[in-house]
Amino acid sequence: MKKLLLSMAAIAFLFTACDADKNEIVQEQQIDMSDFYVYTDADSDEAARAASDKKNNKACASMTVLNRQLNENPGLAKKMYNIELQTRKFIAGKGKPTKPGSGGGGGGDTDVDVAPIDDGMGVIDIPVYIHIIYPDGKDIKGSVTDDQITSQMATLDADFRNKNTSQLPSGTTFANDATDAGFKFTLITTFRHDDPKSSWGTNNSVKAAYPPVTPKTHMNIWVCNIGGGILGYAQFPGGNELTDGIVLGGDYFGNTGGAYGLGRTATHEVGHYFNLRHIWGDGRCRQDDFVADTPSSDSSNGGCPTFPSVSCKTADMTMNYMDYTYDACMFMFTDGQRNRMRPLFAPGGDRAAMAGN
Numbered sequence: 001m002k003k004l005l006l007s008m009a010a011i012a013f014l015f016t017a018c019d020a021d022k023n024e025i026v027q028e029q030q031i032d033m034s035d036f037y038v039y040t041d042a043d044s045d046e047a048a049r050a051a052s053d054k055k056n057n058k059a060c061a062s063m064t065v066l067n068r069q070l071n072e073n074p075g076l077a078k079k080m081y082n083i084e085l086q087t088r089k090f091i092a093g094k095g096k097p098t099k100p101g102s103g104g105g106g107g108g109d110t111d112v113d114v115a116p117i118d119d120g121m122g123v124i125d126i127p128v129y130i131h132i133i134y135p136d137g138k139d140i141k142g143s144v145t146d147d148q149i150t151s152q153m154a155t156l157d158a159d160f161r162n163k164n165t166s167q168l169p170s171g172t173t174f175a176n177d178a179t180d181a182g183f184k185f186t187l188i189t190t191f192r193h194d195d196p197k198s199s200w201g202t203n204n205s206v207k208a209a210y211p212p213v214t215p216k217t218h219m220n221i222w223v224c225n226i227g228g229g230i231l232g233y234a235q236f237p238g239g240n241e242l243t244d245g246i247v248l249g250g251d252y253f254g255n256t257g258g259a260y261g262l263g264r265t266a267t268h269e270v271g272h273y274f275n276l277r278h279i280w281g282d283g284r285c286r287q288d289d290f291v292a293d294t295p296s297s298d299s300s301n302g303g304c305p306t307f308p309s310v311s312c313k314t315a316d317m318t319m320n321y322m323d324y325t326y327d328a329c330m331f332m333f334t335d336g337q338r339n340r341m342r343p344l345f346a347p348g349g350d351r352a353a354m355a356g357n
Contacts, residue, residue, distance in 0.1 A: 031088045033081070033085060035288060035290070037283070037287060038066070038080050038081075039070060040063050040066070040067065040281070040283050040287065041282055041283050041284065041287075042066070042067055042282045058229050058230075058252075058260060058324075059229060059230060060230070060231055060233060060265075060268060060272070061202040061232070061233035062233045062236070062269065062272040063278065063282050065233050066235075066236055069235075069240075069243075076238060076239065079238035080236065080237075080238045083275070083349075084290070086343060087275065090342075090343035091339050091340070091343065094117040112292050112293045112336075113176075113293065114177075114334070117339050117342075121182070121342065121355065123183065123184055124184070124342070124345050125183075125184050125185075125186055125355075126184070126185045126186065126219050126355075127186050127188050128185050128186060128188060128220075129188055129190075129191065129212070129213045129214075129218050129220045129221070130190045130191070130220075131190075131210050131220065131221065131222045131223065132190060132193065132223050132250075133195050133206060133222060133224040134223075135194065135195060135196040135198070136194055144223050144250050144253060144254070148253060148254030148255065148256065149187070149190060149254060150254075151254040151255040152253055152255075152263045154263075155254070155262065155264065155267065156185045156263070157185055159321060159330075159333075160181045160182070160183040160185070160270075161182075161183070162179055162180040164330075164331055166319075166328060166330065167331075168332075169305070169306060169318075170307065171307045171308070172307045172308075172319070173315065174317055174319065174332070177334045178331065178332035178333070178334070179332070179335045179337075181338045181342075182338065182342065183274075189213075191210070195209070195224075197224075198225060198227075199225050199226070200225065200227070200247075201228070202230060206224050206247060207222065207242070207243050207245065211242065212241070212242070212243075212244055212245050215241045215242075215244040215245060216353045216354070217354055219246070219270075219354065220246070221247075222245065222248070223247075223249075223253045224247065226247060226248075231248070231249055231260055231265045232247055232269045233246075233272075234270070234273040235272075236275060237273075237274075237275050237350040238350060246266070246270060247269075248266055253266065259326040259327065260326065262328060263327070264330045267321045267330070268321050268322060271322050271333070271337070271341075274351075275341060275344055276337055276340060277289040277290060278300065278322050279294055279297060279300075279316070279320045279322040280296075280297035280298060280300055280311075280323075281296075284298045284299070285297075285298045285311070289322070290340065291334065291340055292336045293334045293336040293337075294320060294334055294337070295314035295316065295317060296311075296312035296313075296314055297311045297312055297316045298311045301318040301324060301325050302326075303325065303326060303329075304325060304328065304329035305325065305329070319332055320332055320333070320334070321333055322337070345357060
């Protein structure tokens with residue numbers, strides 16, 4: 001009789017386990033991954049930008065760096081797929097499930113409403129290491145001042161807490177989309193290195209020379225002369241820990257003046273580091289940034305556009321931090337972008353250790 005009861009219990013457990021497996025399969029089937037992509041048109045876009053010297057165009061190299069890393073690391077695409085799946089599961093489980101992007105094919109409302117999810121994590125404090133690498137002769141503090149560093153940290157805090165005092169363009173329909181992303185940034189240490197190298201490029205050589213410090217638990221930022229008109233570049237979640245972090249040109253770090261001199265290059269690159277794509281998806285109208293409340297666009301915007309700047313049959317969100325507009329004309333992250341960034345720091349997320357999860 002005892003053996004019979006044990007056998008029946010084992011069978012019941014087996015059926016329960018099978019049901020759980022079925023539920024998991026059903027749950028995964030409900031997560032639409034059909035629009036997900038990793039490679040972009042960034043390489044051809046960058047070549048066109050570099051060939052044009054009339055506008056003195058500046059750019060972010062994060063997507064070209066990503067394309068290169070995908071070629072070098074065959075397993076990276078799968079890791080990024082899994083991170084995307086975790087992100088979409090998290091959003092679907094914590095808030096009202098929505099399609100991941102705004103369609104990528106043109107048309108549709110220019111002001112899609114997305115609710116910010118209540119993930120229970122509160123304001124996430126990101127610990128930061130800054131590496132300053134410049135040739136400075138006798139005084140290596142002279143390259144990037146302490147005031148610049150302080151101003152950059154203040155800008156990151158303001159932008160990710162929706163305290164930017166810039167004004168939205170007159171007539172915009174996006175005012176209600178600006179959100180508090182719920183991140184603050186704490187500077188732990190600044191490392192200063194006297195190095196005579198005049199240009200580091202985008203091949204991560206600066207990280208090889210000065211490796212990241214505990215990148216699993218700290219965000220590392222390198223400040224150096226990149227060259228080639230590149231403002232900065234960041235590594236997306238899922239990449240090699242030895243190259244994880246953000247590289248910024250010293251002329252665009254903190255409050256330095258000029259079109260890109262209000263510290264928003266760092267805001268933009270931290271967005272990539274937190275898994276945000278460019279607002280136009282780096283693939284014309286056919287590719288999206290996986291965020292429902294950012295309208296489709298076919299290319300970046302520069303300068304300070306008047307509203308509306310229309311592409312893909314919708315008004316572009318030119319004031320979003322993930323576009324290329326001048327620093328003074330960048331204003332916002334959206335609720336959808338907030339929802340996309342924060343799953344990285346939840347238990348099971350790729351950057352969970354950074355938030356102590």
